[in-house]
Amino acid sequence: MLDVHQLRVLTEVARTGSYTAAAVSLGYTQPAVSYQMRRLQQSVGAPLVVKAGRELRLTEIGAVLVRHADAVFSTLRAADQDVASVVARGGGLVRMAAxxxxxxxxxxxxxxxxxxxxRGVQVTVSQVEPADARRMVRAGEADLGLLCDWAGDDLPDxxxxxxxxxxxxxxxxVLMREDDPLAVNSTVDLADLVSREWVMESFRDRFLAACTNLGFRPVIAATVDDVSAIQALVGSGLGISLMSELALHAHLAPGIVYRPLRNWPLRRTYALxxxxxATVPAVAAVLREVRSVAGELRDRFGAPEG
Structure with missing residues (x-):
């Protein structure tokens, strides 16, 4: 029979890459972590980690065990949340990452x-990038994540x-000033923007790859991760930008217009x-309401359903 405490030690060793770092994170001594790992490997009958330079990496068996451990911890958290929800008569706290x-x-x-x-459901929200939201949900640091990816992409790891x-x-x-020559178009092609300067967010790998495929290197005039700051800089004439419709529906600065980018995949927003x-009443209530809100946004703004 596998021991839950030993599984937690294994997942922390996998996350941190060493017994010492796992011990610090868990509040254990390093010998205690070594002992728990030794007992777990004896129970399984195979090595779970191997040395890779200065770090420890999971073996194939170790990776399988960590995947199951994540599911075990999720079940325990759900049981805890479910009991708390009964005590709170259907209410409770739901931690979101978005x-x-x-x-x-x-x-x-x-x-x-x-x-x-x-009224009995309380929500806390952490704004993070999708990769971090995925990690938080997987690790139990968030009960529900709002993430996005691109149509046509494989299911994220x-x-x-x-x-x-x-x-x-x-x-x-494409976000531009209303007096931009391209503002007369209903859509814009990236190939038409070869000579332009850009105000872009830090996470722009897909954009850079697309520019490379078209044979040009974009001139980045500013790197900004705040929506309002991007719009202000575009309005100043520093450059144009790319932004998804969801953010633009919330606020569009005066003098700014946007035109859909042709031949670009749709961005998918999903709950994870x-x-x-999903069986915990408070979490189920939040999931049900977020689906309803998303449907209303689609209807209100005419967003494609995909």
């Missing part, structure tokens, strides 16, 4: 809705055992959680 543009559109409307329909609920899609748009968490 990407930036959802925090200015989906999340505010969700919270307002919950205050009317689910780490989501195979989790519940993914599609919410909506939106388009990538462990299946066990």
């Amino acid at each position: 990407f930036q543009s959802s925090c200015v559109t989906l999340v505010p409307e969700l919270v307002a809705r919950l205050r009317t329909t689910q 780490g989501e195979g055992a989790m519940l993914r609920t599609e919410l909506m899609t939106d388009r990538r748009c 959680l462990w299946p066990d968490m």
Whole structure:
């Protein structure tokens, strides 16, 4: 029989890459971590970690065990949340992790809705990038994540055992001044923007790859991760930008317009959680309401359903 405490030690060793760092994180001594790992490997009958330079890496068996451990911890958290929800008569705390543009559109409307329909449910929100939200949900640091990716992409690593609920899609748009020559067009092609300067967010790998495929290297005039700051800099004439419709529906500065980018995949917004968490009344209520809010946003803004 596998020991839950030993599984927790294994997952922390996998996360930190060493017995010493895992001990610090867990509040154990390093010999205690070594002992628990030794006992777990004896129980399994095979090595679970191997040296890789100065770090420890999971063996194939270790990786399988960590995947199962994540599911075990999720079940335990769901049981704890479920009991707390019964005590709170259907209420409870739901921790959310959400990407930036959802925090200015989906999340505010969700919270307002919950205050009317689910008064006993409390929500906390952490704004993080999708990769961090995925990690937080997987590690139990968030009960539900709002994430995004691109239509046509493979399922991201780490989501195979989790519940993914599609919410909506939106388009990538070119943000420009209203007096820009391209503002007369209904859509814009990236190939038409070879000579332009850009105000871009830090995470722009897909954009850079697309520029490379077209044979040009974009001139980045500013790197900014705040939506309002991007719009202000575009309005000043520093450059143009790319932004998804979801953020633009929340606020569009005077003198700024946007045009959908042609031949670009739709961005998908979805909720991510462990299946066990979906049975917890408070979490189920939040998931139900966020699906409703996303549907209303699609209807209101004419966003493509994908």
